[in-house]
Amino acid sequence: MQPIQSIPGYLLLRQLGGGPMTAVYEARDLETGESCAIKVVREDWDDEETAVKLLQREARAGLAIRHPHLVRLSHAQVMHAPHYLVMDLLSGESLRRRLQRDYRLGISEAVWIVRQTAEALAAIHQAGFLHGDMKPDNICLIDDGSAVLTDLGFAHRPGENAAFLRAGYVLGTANYLAPELCDEWPSEDTPSDVFSLGVTLFEMLAGQLPYPAGSLQQTFRRHRSDPPGDIRRLAGPLPPALVDLIDAMLANRPEDRPRAAGVVQQLVMLEISTLRMRHRLVG
Numbered sequence: 001m002q003p004i005q006s007i008p009g010y011l012l013l014r015q016l017g018g019g020p021m022t023a024v025y026e027a028r029d030l031e032t033g034e035s036c037a038i039k040v041v042r043e044d045w046d047d048e049e050t051a052v053k054l055l056q057r058e059a060r061a062g063l064a065i066r067h068p069h070l071v072r073l074s075h076a077q078v079m080h081a082p083h084y085l086v087m088d089l090l091s092g093e094s095l096r097r098r099l100q101r102d103y104r105l106g107i108s109e110a111v112w113i114v115r116q117t118a119e120a121l122a123a124i125h126q127a128g129f130l131h132g133d134m135k136p137d138n139i140c141l142i143d144d145g146s147a148v149l150t151d152l153g154f155a156h157r158p159g160e161n162a163a164f165l166r167a168g169y170v171l172g173t174a175n176y177l178a179p180e181l182c183d184e185w186p187s188e189d190t191p192s193d194v195f196s197l198g199v200t201l202f203e204m205l206a207g208q209l210p211y212p213a214g215s216l217q218q219t220f221r222r223h224r225s226d227p228p229g230d231i232r233r234l235a236g237p238l239p240p241a242l243v244d245l246i247d248a249m250l251a252n253r254p255e256d257r258p259r260a261a262g263v264v265q266q267l268v269m270l271e272i273s274t275l276r277m278r279h280r281l282v283g
Helices: 048-064 095-102 108-125 162-166 190-206 216-225 231-235 240-249 260-282
Strands: 010-018 020-027 035-041 073-078 083-086 093-094 139-142 147-151
Touching: 035 048, 048 073, 048 083, 083 147, 093 095, 095 139, 095 190, 108 139, 108 147, 108 190, 108 260, 139 162, 190 231, 190 240, 190 260, 240 260
Parallel strands: none
Antiparallel strands: 010 020, 020 035, 035 083, 073 083, 093 139, 139 147
């Protein structure tokens, strides 16, 4: 944990998390008294220019998009120091923490969580952005039972990361990166997010990733060249439509993957069919 920074107008209470470039704190607005979360650039990060540029992108996307399953960004100061974002303080736990505790989830709950996340992802794509870091760590399971997609720290417009990628930056999390981002000359578009969501759904049902963990180079090679694990073998009996959807989301070629809005539609149909099955069993 780094020392708590000072942000005018806010009292930073405790660090909630963060990454190598930024830290997220629970805070209180000194004017309104309301609780919030604040993301700041870490004082010990050497490449401040890159961190600020990514924070500016996050502000641009977060302030432009409003969706019930996407964390709400309410204020941003990203043009001069101190650089920070103010967002809703969410109650609940991350999907990552839930998986660490329960290993894997049942079909109905997994479909419920991913359907809501896909709705937020579809809204991001419709607004002309990519999320860029779709993974269980960035899905918050709220106390009321809903799911909220968080952390727009890598949000950007398609093609906007070309300079970063050419410079050797890995923008995102290796185990969730689409094959096209693992190439020597990486490229990306909205299907890259869909692949990452497919990895997340696979992990929720199987209790493990679709590719074996390894070094960065091994992970990139496997994502480029190897087929994912067999979800049927690893997760047990699943509805055929769900298996087909996961296979499509993890397709090697971006053009073979469904759009996020299409994922939502298919998951809604799965939810309806599951509900009908329950009624038949009860009846």
